[in-house]
Structure formats: C-alpha cells, structure tokens
Amino acid sequence: MKVAKFGGSSVADHAMLEQVASIIESDPDRKFIVVSAPGKRYDEDEKVTDLFIQLGEQFNSGQDYEVTLFKISQRFQAITDQLGLSDDIVARIENESRRLLRETTNTTHLTDGLKAMGEDSLARILSAYLNKRGTQATYVNPKDAGIIVNPEPGGAQILEKSYDEIHKLTERDGVVVIPGFFGYTETGVLTTFPRGGSDITGSIVAAGVQADLYENFTDVSSVYCVNPKIVNQPQEIHTLTYKEMRELSYAGFTVFHDEALIPAFQKNIPVCIKSTHDPDAEGTMIVASKEDLSQQVVGIASDEGFSSIYVRKYLMNREIGFGQRLLGILADMDISFEHAPSGIDDMSVIIRRDHIKGDKEERLKNRIKNELNADTVDVIHGLAMIMLVGEGMSERLHVASKATKAFADADVRINMINQGSSEVSMMFGIDENKVDQAVRSLYREFFLES
Amino acid sequence: MKVAKFGGSSVADHAMLEQVASIIESDPDRKFIVVSAPGKRYDEDEKVTDLFIQLGEQFNSGQDYEVTLFKISQRFQAITDQLGLSDDIVARIENESRRLLRETTNTTHLTDGLKAMGEDSLARILSAYLNKRGTQATYVNPKDAGIIVNPEPGGAQILEKSYDEIHKLTERDGVVVIPGFFGYTETGVLTTFPRGGSDITGSIVAAGVQADLYENFTDVSSVYCVNPKIVNQPQEIHTLTYKEMRELSYAGFTVFHDEALIPAFQKNIPVCIKSTHDPDAEGTMIVASKEDLSQQVVGIASDEGFSSIYVRKYLMNREIGFGQRLLGILADMDISFEHAPSGIDDMSVIIRRDHIKGDKEERLKNRIKNELNADTVDVIHGLAMIMLVGEGMSERLHVASKATKAFADADVRINMINQGSSEVSMMFGIDENKVDQAVRSLYREFFLES
Numbered sequence: 001m002k003v004a005k006f007g008g009s010s011v012a013d014h015a016m017l018e019q020v021a022s023i024i025e026s027d028p029d030r031k032f033i034v035v036s037a038p039g040k041r042y043d044e045d046e047k048v049t050d051l052f053i054q055l056g057e058q059f060n061s062g063q064d065y066e067v068t069l070f071k072i073s074q075r076f077q078a079i080t081d082q083l084g085l086s087d088d089i090v091a092r093i094e095n096e097s098r099r100l101l102r103e104t105t106n107t108t109h110l111t112d113g114l115k116a117m118g119e120d121s122l123a124r125i126l127s128a129y130l131n132k133r134g135t136q137a138t139y140v141n142p143k144d145a146g147i148i149v150n151p152e153p154g155g156a157q158i159l160e161k162s163y164d165e166i167h168k169l170t171e172r173d174g175v176v177v178i179p180g181f182f183g184y185t186e187t188g189v190l191t192t193f194p195r196g197g198s199d200i201t202g203s204i205v206a207a208g209v210q211a212d213l214y215e216n217f218t219d220v221s222s223v224y225c226v227n228p229k230i231v232n233q234p235q236e237i238h239t240l241t242y243k244e245m246r247e248l249s250y251a252g253f254t255v256f257h258d259e260a261l262i263p264a265f266q267k268n269i270p271v272c273i274k275s276t277h278d279p280d281a282e283g284t285m286i287v288a289s290k291e292d293l294s295q296q297v298v299g300i301a302s303d304e305g306f307s308s309i310y311v312r313k314y315l316m317n318r319e320i321g322f323g324q325r326l327l328g329i330l331a332d333m334d335i336s337f338e339h340a341p342s343g344i345d346d347m348s349v350i351i352r353r354d355h356i357k358g359d360k361e362e363r364l365k366n367r368i369k370n371e372l373n374a375d376t377v378d379v380i381h382g383l384a385m386i387m388l389v390g391e392g393m394s395e396r397l398h399v400a401s402k403a404t405k406a407f408a409d410a411d412v413r414i415n416m417i418n419q420g421s422s423e424v425s426m427m428f429g430i431d432e433n434k435v436d437q438a439v440r441s442l443y444r445e446f447f448l449e450s
Numbered sequence: 451m452k453v454a455k456f457g458g459s460s461v462a463d464h465a466m467l468e469q470v471a472s473i474i475e476s477d478p479d480r481k482f483i484v485v486s487a488p489g490k491r492y493d494e495d496e497k498v499t500d501l502f503i504q505l506g507e508q509f510n511s512g513q514d515y516e517v518t519l520f521k522i523s524q525r526f527q528a529i530t531d532q533l534g535l536s537d538d539i540v541a542r543i544e545n546e547s548r549r550l551l552r553e554t555t556n557t558t559h560l561t562d563g564l565k566a567m568g569e570d571s572l573a574r575i576l577s578a579y580l581n582k583r584g585t586q587a588t589y590v591n592p593k594d595a596g597i598i599v600n601p602e603p604g605g606a607q608i609l610e611k612s613y614d615e616i617h618k619l620t621e622r623d624g625v626v627v628i629p630g631f632f633g634y635t636e637t638g639v640l641t642t643f644p645r646g647g648s649d650i651t652g653s654i655v656a657a658g659v660q661a662d663l664y665e666n667f668t669d670v671s672s673v674y675c676v677n678p679k680i681v682n683q684p685q686e687i688h689t690l691t692y693k694e695m696r697e698l699s700y701a702g703f704t705v706f707h708d709e710a711l712i713p714a715f716q717k718n719i720p721v722c723i724k725s726t727h728d729p730d731a732e733g734t735m736i737v738a739s740k741e742d743l744s745q746q747v748v749g750i751a752s753d754e755g756f757s758s759i760y761v762r763k764y765l766m767n768r769e770i771g772f773g774q775r776l777l778g779i780l781a782d783m784d785i786s787f788e789h790a791p792s793g794i795d796d797m798s799v800i801i802r803r804d805h806i807k808g809d810k811e812e813r814l815k816n817r818i819k820n821e822l823n824a825d826t827v828d829v830i831h832g833l834a835m836i837m838l839v840g841e842g843m844s845e846r847l848h849v850a851s852k853a854t855k856a857f858a859d860a861d862v863r864i865n866m867i868n869q870g871s872s873e874v875s876m877m878f879g880i881d882e883n884k885v886d887q888a889v890r891s892l893y894r895e896f897f898l899e900s
Contacts, residue, residue: 400857
C-alpha cells in the first residue's frame with residue numbers, strides 16, 4: 001500500500017494528468033493520492049495558487065478581480081475540456097470562490113480558503129478523471145480524511161490524534177484522492193500548512209495509513225549528489241538515510257523542504273523521490289538506515305549568506321560562562337547561531353547574515369563589547385558553508401584528508417572547519433566567491449576519482 | 451639591560467652556581483638576576499622548597515621537625531662551604547626558620563613564609579658569592595624591590611603600581627639579585643605567587659625595569675617543536691610569537707607556565723629561553739611578532755584527559771537559545787568548556803574530564819536531559835586534543851590538508867576538528883591511545899618532509 005504525491009508541475013495540464021492517471025493505474029498499490037494545485041506549464045506561466053492569492057488581495061484592497069477569476073476558470077476549463085470531464089467542476093470553482101469572497105469575514109481565513117482552492121479543485125478533477133477512465137476513485141476532503149490541525153493560518157501543524165482518523169481511510173474501496181496543503185482545525189476552520197504543504201499532507205497520510213512507501217512524484221528523476229547548477233549532470237543518489245537527508249537539506253540542498261517528511265520519518269515510512277516524466281526510473285529512496293556504508297560521502301551541499309562574529313578576550317578560557325553569555329546576547333536579540341568554533345582566547349559565532357540586518361549588527365557588536373568586556377569584536381560577511389554528508393563518513397579515516405586536499409587543489413582557503421558533533425557530516429566555511437570551484441573540486445575528489 | 455632568571459635546577463648546587471656566576475659576568479647587560487630555590491641535583495633528590503613545606507607541615511601537626519631543618523641547613527651548608535662563603539648565611543636560615551615557626555600565628559602566612567625561604571636564602575648566597583668573585587652585587591628583598599601584591603596566599607597577583615617602584619631598581623649600581631616566587635602585600639605580609647612563581651618574578655622585574663630582554667635560564671637549551679618524550683630529539687624552535695606560545699601552552703606544552711610571562715608580554719619585552727648548561731646556544735626567542743611566516747606550523751602540542759558531552763535534539767537548530775542554555779548548565783555547575791562543535795540537531799561540548807568527577811557526570815546528564823528536553827545525552831571519555839600552532843598557518847592553503855593526511859597515514863580517526871576562531875591554530879580531537887602515533891606522523895609531515 002503506497003501513498004503517491006504529485007507536485008504542481010506534475011499536474012500542470014491535461015497531458016500531465018493523463019500521465020499521472022496512468023502512473024496510478026500501473027500499480028494497484030498506489031491507493032492514496034495527494035495532489036498539489038496546477039503549477040507552471042512554461043517559465044512565464046502563473047501557478048494557480050498564485051492566481052488565487054492575487055484574487056484575495058484584489059478583493060481585500062477593493063480592486064477588480066474578475067479578470068483573475070476568469071483566468072483561474074480558464075485554466076481549469078482547459079484541463080477538464082481536454083480530459084472530457086463535465087463543466088460542473090469548473091462552475092463549482094467559480095461559485096465556491098465567489099461564496100468565499102462574499103461570506104468569509106476573517107481576512108486570514110479568506111486567504112487560507114482561497115489558497116487551498118487550487119489543490120482542492122485539482123483533487124476533484126483527478127478523481128473524476130480516474131473514474132471516467134474506469135478506475136474507481138473518490139475525492140476525500142481533508143476534513144473527512146481526518147487531517148486535524150492547530151489553528152495557525154499558513155503554519156498549521158498536524159494534531160497527533162489525526163493519525164487514528166486518517167487510518168480509517170484504509171477501509172475505503174478504490175483510489176482515494178486527497179488535496180494537499182491544508183487541513184481543518186477542531187472547530188472546522190480550513191487552515192493551510194507552511195511551505196511544502198502538499199508534501200506535508202502526503203507525509204501525514206503515509207504516516208496515518210501506515211503506508212509501505214510514500215512516493216513523492218516531482219519533476220526531477222532523483223536527488224543529485226551535488227547542485228546541478230554547479231556541476232553539470234552530477235551523479236544521482238540512489239539511497240539516502242533520513243539523517244543524511246536532514247543534514248543535506250540544511251544547506252538549501254533538496255528538492256523539497258525536509259521537515260515536510262517528518263510525519264513519515266516518525267512512523268518509519270520509507271520515502272521515494274520519483275519523476276512523473278520517468279516513473280520507471282529508480283528514483284531516490286530515503287530510508288531509516290542503510291547497510292552499505294561503503295560510500296563515504298553521498299552528497300555535497302552548499303549555502304551562502306553567512307557571517308562570522310569574531311570575539312577576542314585575553315584569558316577567555318579562564319572565564320567560566322563566557323560562551324554562554326555570548327550566546328545569551330544572541331538569543332536575547334533573537335539571533336540563532338549555526339556554529340561556534342572556539343580558540344583559547346577567542347570564539348567565533350557563525351550566523352546567517354540576514355539575522356543582523358540594518359543597525360542590528362552594530363547593536364550586537366556594542367552589546368558584546370560592553371557586556372562581556374571583549375577586547376575585539378569583528379563581524380565578517382561573505383561566508384559560505386559547504387557540507388559533506390554521508391553515514392559512511394564516521395568510520396573512514398580519509399574523508400577529512402580528501403576534503404581538505406580538494407579545497408587546496410581548488411586554491412580555496414578554509415576559514416572554518418566544524419566536525420565533531422554530527423557523525424554524518426563535516427562542514428567547511430569558505431569565501432562566498434569560491435563556492436563553485438570548491439564544490440567542483442570536492443565532486444571530483446569524492447565522486448569521480450573513486 | 452637584561453633580566454636573567456635562573457630556575458631551580460640551575461642553582462641546585464655549588465657547581466651550578468659557579469656556572470650561573472660566570473654567565474652573569476660574561477655579559478655586563480645582565481644586571482637584574484632572579485633566582486629560584488635549589489632544585490633536585492639527581493632524580494631522587496629533594497627540592498629545598500619541598501623541605502620547607504614539609505617543615506611547616508610537621509610543625510603544624512605537632513611532629514618533630516628537627517631532622518628536616520637539619521637537612522635544609524646541610525643542603526645550604528654544602529653550597530656555602532664549597533663556594534667559600536661565611537657560615538652566617540646558613541646560621542641565618544636556621545634562626546629565621548625558628549623565628550617564623552615561633553612567631554607566625556597565621557598558618558597560611560607561616561606556609562608562605564617558609565615556602566619563600568629557599569629563594570630568599572639562595573639570592574643572599576648568590577649575591578655574596580658574586581661579591582666574593584669581585585662582581586659588585588646586592589641582594590634586594592622583594593619588599594625593597596617594590597613587588598607589591600594582593601593578599602592571596604599562594605596565588606598573589608602583582609599590583610599595577612608596583613612597576614614604578616620596581617623601575618627605581620635601575621638606579622642601583624652593580625648586579626641586583628632578587629629572590630623569585632614572592633612579594634609583599636600593602637600591609638607588609640609576605641605572599642607567594644602561584645605555580646611558576648620565579649618565572650613570574652622575573653617577568654615582573656623585566657616589565658618594571660623595561661628590560662631589553664628577559665632571559666629565562668632553565669635546563670633545556672630551547673623549546674622543542676614537539677614533546678621530546680614522543681619524538682626523539684625533535685627540532686628546536688628558534689622564534690615563537692607570544693600568540694603561538696600561548697596557543698601551544700594550552701595543551702601542556704611548554705617549559706614554563708605561559709601566564710608567568712604575561713607581565714613581560716604586556717610591556718612588549720622579548721623573552722629568551724636558554725640553557726644554563728649551554729648559555730651560548732641560541733635558545734628560543736619569544737617575541738611580539740615575527741616577519742618570516744614561511745614556516746606554517748611551528749609547534750605541535752598534545753594533551754589528554756578530555757571528555758565530550760554529546761547532546762542530540764530533533765529540530766535543535768530551530769530553537770533559539772539552545773546552545774546558550776546548554777552552556778548555561780555547564781557554567782552553573784562550574785564546568786568550563788573547551789570547544790562546542792555543533793551540527794544541525796546535535797551539539798557536542800568538549801570539557802576536561804576532571805571537571806565532571808564522581809556523580810557530577812550523572813547530575814550534568816540529568817540536568818541537560820530534563821531542562822533542555824534533549825533526546826540523547828552521552829558522555830564520551832578518553833579524548834585527546836592535538837593542536838597545530840603557527841602564525842604562518844592562516845595564509846596557507848595546505849595546512850589542513852597535510853594535517854588530515856598525517857592522521858590518515860597514522861591510521862588515526864579524527865573525532866573532532868576545531869578550526870575557525872584562532873588564526874594561528876588548528877585543533878583535532880582523537881582517541882587518547884593514539885596520541886603518540888598521531889604526533890609522530892604530524893611531525894614527519896610538517897618538520898621532516900619540508
């Protein structure tokens with residue numbers, strides 16, 4: 001029994017939906033289907049959800065919104081026409097949208113209601129289309145599916161008691177089609193999930209029905225071991241553990257937001273990333289653990305926009321509580337820190353640059369200087385972090401040696417090395433301008449020369 | 451104008467004192483001499499200061515102390531006899547000791563008074579001996595020299611106003627001989643310095659008289675680049691900066707306690723480590739800065755007895771203030787931390803093992819677990835730290851690469867790398883049992899193959 005989630009690009013037009021239907025029909029285990037709203041068909045295209053958001057904004061600011069509503073209807077009409085479905089679905093979208101605009105008095109509830117219309121309508125269309133093809137399918141609203149969330153519009157979190165409700169879906173016959181991206185509060189208010197919302201729904205449903213596999217269909221056939229914008233046609237990752245996935249996703253690496261997978265991870269459901277265009281390709285499996293640890297490094301992630309706060313104070317190492325007070329100032333100013341390498345008389349704290357925007361940087365420096373009597377406080381911008389990830393890393397001797405050689409080969413100076421807490425990753429801080437050459441050199445070292 | 455300090459082994463017997471006298475006479479710039487108490491003449495020998503401490507303990511516990519006092523007198527008598535000095539000095543030691551035991555009511559003052567007798571007596575002997583040889587010399591008591599300290603027995607710290615007083619010593623003719631290891635409080639109580647006490651006096655006098663050089667005579671001819679107990683006859687370090695010295699001394703590296711040199715460092719007085727046995731050898735210069743940075747690594751230090759506290763909590767990186775609260779628990783329990791490498795969901799804190807003796811380890815674990823809701827808290831013992839130090843390191847690309855290769859070559863797994871705060875050092879955490887093989891491999895890599 002599998003849960004298959006299809007992303008926005010996988011349901012962007014009628015042709016993609018035909019492909020989705022045949023993917024569903026090709027494997028009788030694909031019983032629970034979660035869908036996004038139609039995404040872009042081409043680069044300049046608009047996503048349906050963005051149109052719905054625009055509709056709400058125009059309504060709220062008293063602008064004319066008829067053109068937008070017409071665009072939305074046209075978009076769905078094109079799909080239903082080509083799939084040979086009745087006009088009722090499109091008529092319902094228009095009527096339901098007008099009803100929401102008219103009846104919803106709470107602005108955030110209106111926004112959430114409109115944002116969810118794309119997913120909801122697409123789920124109805126796919127269900128109808130499957131039935132038309134002779135595959136028994138039922139549209140199930142998240143409320144009926146048992147997806148109960150806390151009342152935080154745009155940031156919903158699933159309530160634990162939902163899972164028992166969701167499990168009852170297994171009693172239904174045929175294919176169950178559920179719109180992604182939203183749930184309902186205990187008082188029945190539609191509330192959307194944060195970013196990666198459809199992935200979250202898929203993950204929740206997989207956890208609830210205790211699926212054997214959660215298939216996440218997207219527009220790439222697998223996860224690459226390195227950013228394909230930096231390395232041309234890099235190797236694909238066949239198997240990734242949850243832990244590796246989470247470490248990699250830290251540095252803006254993955255095809256989806258890793259926290260979306262938490263519900264599935266917690267119930268130990270394996271996840272497979274697959275391409276809608278190439279459903280027979282192996283894809284990338286994300287599993288709890290793997291036996292073959294022969295590959296030291298499975299992925300290289302990189303991210304920019306970091307800054308380092310360097311603090312020097314003579315005899316710092318004698319002063320119990322210095323580190324704590326330094327991090328305390330950061331916490332007090334609501335700045336989360338990434339790493340804090342320390343010397344004998346100095347300590348650096350690595351943070352994301354956007355956490356000290358405007359005059360916050362100066363205020364931070366002054367507080368550190370005055371409250372800790374620091375001799376020196378410097379803030380250095382333009383740092384990038386490069387992360388090597390692999391569960392096989394911990395047992396191998398040569399990872400650090402190969403990695404540092406790769407940086408030296410690429411003429412990249414290492415400003416910071418952070419290794420020692422996570423057994424599955426090693427992190428390097430370098431100049432932002434040198435990320436590409438460093439990543440290419442690391443890729444050569446770990447993926448091409450072995 | 452130079453300040454020369456002679457350590458305990460340099461003044462252990464009459465032959466060494468003859469050598470010291472000729473070293474002083476060979477350079478008219480050696481005007482201020484600071485001496486320790488006589489140290490061991492052979493492995494099983496007793497240090498004079500240890501005898502004085504024993505004397506005080508016997509007196510305080512009501513035991514017979516006459517044998518100890520006799521041993522002390524004999525030790526000095528042997529020196530004065532051989533140097534042809536009058537018996538008055540030895541008689542004074544015995545009388546003064548008895549007077550202290552009789553008149554000092556405060557036990558800590560008595561301990562300090564007795565502990566200082568070795569240095570004080572030796573300074574009187576050296577001064578008399580120099581005069582006998584025809585070299586004008588004066589014994590100057592630390593009180594008369596202006597060495598004024600705060601009232602912390604065994605842990606005295608110099609008061610800033612002392613320096614102006616000490617500077618007046620430059621007005622004196624001939625050689626000035628000052629006993630090391632103690633000063634006087636503002637109310638006139640003799641108070642000893644912490645460990646490395648004679649080095650501290652030398653450093654203070656050098657700072658006060660604005661010496662051109664502070665010569666620290668000891669029994670090694672220079673500082674080695676690596677522990678000679680691990681590597682046979684390692685290379686000598688010719689020049690070391692203060693910063694390098696301080697980083698190296700962190701890991702139990704140096705021939706003396708680095709903080710003893712702080713007074714000299716603060717007044718920018720260069721320091722030279724020399725051997726009394728081989729005074730013409732170059733020795734090791736410790737300076738504020740050096741121009742030649744071609745040598746990447748000047749020294750390798752290693753120290754054992756570290757433990758790592760590993761804390762894991764899912765979504766830790768989202769929790770602002772987690773690191774601060776973790777370090778806060780340590781500070782609250784009076785545990786100073788050395789390093790804190792962090793991952794995404796985990797953080798390790800490296801501490802010295804002896805900071806969590808007895809049930810403190812369990813209490814610490816429980817507090818972290820309960821107060822921070824950590825998923826996992828593990829304490830791992832048996833860690834050693836290896837430190838590479840060199841001001842030339844920061845500009846070079848290959849240091850990390852060469853170092854990690856050396857560990858791999860020696861089959862030593864790196865548990866932790868801490869680089870990024872200090873520009874002049876790089877630290878590695880490894881298994882305590884692998885220190886020797888790792889250090890030897892690093893020595894080969896950085897000192898033999900270049």
